[in-house]
Amino acid sequence: MGIQPVILDHPLIQHKISLMRDKNTGSKEFRELITEVTMLMCFEATRDLPLKEVEIETPIALAKTKVISGRKLAFVPILRAGMGMLDGVLKLLPAAKVGHIGLYRDPDTHLPVEYYCKLPSDISERDVIVIDPMLATGGSAIDAISQVKKRGVKSIKFMCIIAAPEGLEALTAAHPDVPVYIAALDERLNESKYIVPGLGDAGDRIYGTK
Numbered sequence: 001m002g003i004q005p006v007i008l009d010h011p012l013i014q015h016k017i018s019l020m021r022d023k024n025t026g027s028k029e030f031r032e033l034i035t036e037v038t039m040l041m042c043f044e045a046t047r048d049l050p051l052k053e054v055e056i057e058t059p060i061a062l063a064k065t066k067v068i069s070g071r072k073l074a075f076v077p078i079l080r081a082g083m084g085m086l087d088g089v090l091k092l093l094p095a096a097k098v099g100h101i102g103l104y105r106d107p108d109t110h111l112p113v114e115y116y117c118k119l120p121s122d123i124s125e126r127d128v129i130v131i132d133p134m135l136a137t138g139g140s141a142i143d144a145i146s147q148v149k150k151r152g153v154k155s156i157k158f159m160c161i162i163a164a165p166e167g168l169e170a171l172t173a174a175h176p177d178v179p180v181y182i183a184a185l186d187e188r189l190n191e192s193k194y195i196v197p198g199l200g201d202a203g204d205r206i207y208g209t210k
């Protein structure tokens with residue numbers, strides 16, 4: 001049994017995901033919503049970032065106050081749809097490095113096919129958050145996290161917007177040490193391994209490719 005997933009069902013997140021699910025929401029609005037949802041999720045997924053005390057002079061007095069300590073972070077979006085979440089996390093943590101893993105699901109087998117992998121050279125010294133809006137069978141997330149582990153990374157989290165129970169079970173079985181942050185846990189997968197009710201193909205909705 002792995003770490004229990006964190007379901008981030010804040011009303012603001014639920015509201016924005018409802019708009020994302022609507023098939024009449026176009027790419028421009030979809031991209032804005034995915035950025036907003038990601039920022040709200042990142043707020044919670046980074047709750048354990050360590051702080052250090054600093055002294056700052058306010059216009060009134062010297063203050064002992066806190067800033068994020070020099071802990072190194074990297075975000076790893078799974079291409080393509082994971083790129084939709086990148087703006088949101090970088091708005092909050094602009095100094096983080098970014099690695100890219102390109103995977104697509106084979107339309108017949110539904111298994112992930114890797115076509116790109118470029119990770120920061122110092123990734124093994126970093127805390128990594130892998131991002132992808134959709135966790136369906138779990139194959140893509142499992143492969144991406146394995147790639148990151150192969151580089152010696154010790155601290156990995158996975159953040160997705162919508163998950164199917166099947167994918168969540170597979171991911172926690174394969175990587176029981178990886179905390180998972182989800183905004184919505186949906187009902188099931190359909191025969192084409194799409195999440196029901198889901199929001200369709202996230203990459204197509206972000207980039208207008210359908």
Ligand SMILES: O=P(O)(O)OC[C@H]1O[C@H](OP(=O)(O)OP(=O)(O)O)[C@H](O)[C@@H]1O
Pocket residue numbers: 078079080081082103104105106110112132133134135136137138139140141167193201202203204
């Ligand atoms: O859990 P899984 O069954 O592996 O499915 C989830 C994957 O499917 C989607 O990518 P897709 O293959 O559509 O590629 P794209 O992002 O380029 O559209 C999604 O962004 C995930 O990466």
Ligand SMILES: O=c1cc[nH]c(=O)[nH]1
Pocket residue numbers: 081134136193194195196198199200201202203
């Ligand atoms: O429902 C799904 C499943 C996989 N990938 C998507 O983008 N959507």
Ligand SMILES: [Mg+2]
Pocket residue numbers: 081201202203204
């Ligand atoms: Mg897609």
